[in-house]
Amino acid sequence: MNSLLEVSGVSVSFDGFKAINNLSFAIRSAELRAIIGPNGAGKTTFMDIVTGKTKPDEGRIIWGDLSRSLLGMSEAKIAQAGIGRKFQKPTVFEDQTVEENLVMALKSKRSPFAALFYKRSPGDMRRVEELAGEINLADQLYRKAGELSHGQKQWLEIGMLLAQDPQLLLVDEPAAGMTPAEREHTTALLVEAAKTCAVVVVEHDMEFVRRLNCRVTVLHEGSVLAEGSLDHITANQEVIDVYLGR
Amino acid sequence: MQKSFVMRNPSTLVFLGALAMFTILVTVLAEGSGAGLISTSFVKTLGKTLCLALIAVAMDLVWGYTGILSLGHFAFFGLGGYMIGMWLMYERTRGIVEASLAEAKIPPTAQEVTDAIGNQIFGVVGSSEFPIIWSVADSLALQLALVVLVPGALAAAFGWLAFRSRVTGVYLSILTQAMTLALALYLFQNDSGLRGNNGLSGLQNLPGLDHVAQSTVSIWFFWASAFALALGYLFAAWMVSGKFGSVIRGIRDNEARVRFLGYPVETYKLFLFTVTAMIAGIAGALYYPQAGIINPAEVAPIASIYLAVWVAIGGRGRLYGAVIGAAFVSLVSSWFTGGQVPDVNLGFYTVKWVDWWLIVLGLSFVAVTLFAPKGIGGLFDLWSEHRSPNRHGADLGPSAGSLQEKEAVE
Secondary structure, eight states: OOOSEEEEEEEEEETTEEEEEEEEEEEOTTOEEEEEOOTTSSHHHHHHHHTTSSOOSEEEEEETTTTEEOTTOOHHHHHHHTEEEEOSSOOOOTTSBHHHHHHHHSSSOOSHHHHHTOOOOHHHHHHHHHHHHHTTOGGGTTSBGGGSOHHHHHHHHHHHHHHTOOSEEEEEOTTTTOOHHHHHHHHHHHHHHTTTSEEEEEOSOHHHHHHHOSEEEEEETTEEEEEEOHHHHHTOHHHIIIIITO | OOOOHHHHOHHHHHHHHHHHHHHHHHHHHBTTTSSSOBOHHHHHHHHHHHHHHHHHHHHIIIIIITOOOOSOHHHHHHHHHHHHHHHHHHHHHHHHHHHHHTTSSSOOOHHHHHHHHHHHHHGGGTOOSOOGGGTTTTOHHHHHHHHHHHHHHHHHHHHHHHHHTTOOHHHHHHHHHHHHHHHHHHHHSGGGSSOGGGOEEOTTSOTTOTTSOHHHHHHHHHHHHHHHHHHHHHHHHHHHHSHHHHHHHHHHHOHHHHHHTTOOHHHHHHHHHHHHHHHHHHHHHHHHHHHOEEOGGGGSHHHHHHHHHHHHHHOTTSHHHHHHHHHHHHHHHHHHHTTOSOOEEOSSOEEOHHHHHHHHHHHHHHHHHHHOTTTGGGHHHHHHTOOOOOOTTOBOSSSTTSOBOOOOOO
């Protein structure tokens, strides 16, 4: 196995409710993967576990070339290790400019002293401009993030993830609330990102998943129900019963 | 290309200019150094106000910028005052004791002098032994170091415990109140080693400088306070201007997001809490020699709540707002409670401002919070045509009932 992230036998329960039940999942580097499943299937909890927000009751999470265990690491340490996360609601720092948002996300030392004495280097600023170009916000650099439209905020957040220079991106419903044109650009962004790092997309919209054109994992009641190409999945009777058919 | 610090923060330059003008004006008009139009006691009031403005800047860093509503920063202010007060009281008592023992036929030994000082200082709490915490009270340098180290150490220990357990919001505020209350109760005890509820007194008299008039000393402290405020303001403006400022404002607005960007949020909070406690300690060390006395009531929980009220009324999230709030409210407060405001006779009832001031303050706090969340500092926006986006209450997400935009605070 040559996987970047390997989750095996993970379970977690909240007040007796098994949100994740013996889940196993693996992804290689530079792979694009979509996760679908009905509400309450454990998609967001899965992301919470990988990013360190929720501690699993049992199971192993092995990360990277060095096969480090992510269990017991803080959220900040996991993020520094190269896992970026995009929330379902666009969460950018609304009070600050697009530029400030991106500069904050740029890969750099994260300690308070490093931040206090940080100087914007020409290299960093070139990277910020480059990213702003990719996310269609090049001419909005000095606007406050709070003034952006919903779709632009989603892009800004994706831009912030890319600025972190991650090895794995966890993206929760990136296309929600976007216009068709915006969706198309988002698809292109994710497909482009997946050329250099692993990308996991949680999405409800089957049309969007089809356009991503990648392997699909179906979650149901906290464990993997099926995995394969979208055509393979849509032909699976079990998947139709619990998810697609409804 | 990055613009220079001053270019990015024109308000800092304006503030420092205004502070310098104010300092010169007071010096020219003061009793001890100029025309004599401002009495010594009022110079002291103004000097103390500058110290309060300094702790308000610290409070703004911790609350207005980072979103930690600490209701315990006056504990650090008081500790700073106690640390400098110990040296002032020890050295001054030594001067008095040595003068009186000099008339004895046999020259006193060092031990006799120390015992006599102990008797003088602790007689009031029925003791004459020096507690261990006074062991370096004869060294100005060490006590000055303790002015920042003791508040810093308390803040670091408290913050480490609280932030590590992810205590946030109102729970953290309550914990900080408990901290300052516990400190006050401890200091009230006679065996705390700091003279119980008598506190430390006579702090306005500088040891060895008895020949200098109070009118001159008051000007010295006024300058020192203005200088400390200028430095503190510059330091704070520098901290919030760069990436560090971005991160702490990010922590205020969305802590989880900052964490997932890889920033150790708890370390940032601890760092900021400790640094602001040290600033508070310095402010206290300059305040109490001007006040002349410090006692445990100074670190009572209400003091820290006042601090939050000043910053809220002045406008949190902007440094000059904190200064304006602290100066304005504390001066108006001492005017009302000083008995100088004429009573209002309504016929059936006479409004005595000494009693009613707290109610006026409370109502204005509520009014500012409801109708002008930016405080007095927000008035400057009208002038500079600087607006934040008005999307209050708009849905952020795709579906109804998703996260609502928080009030966009400048």
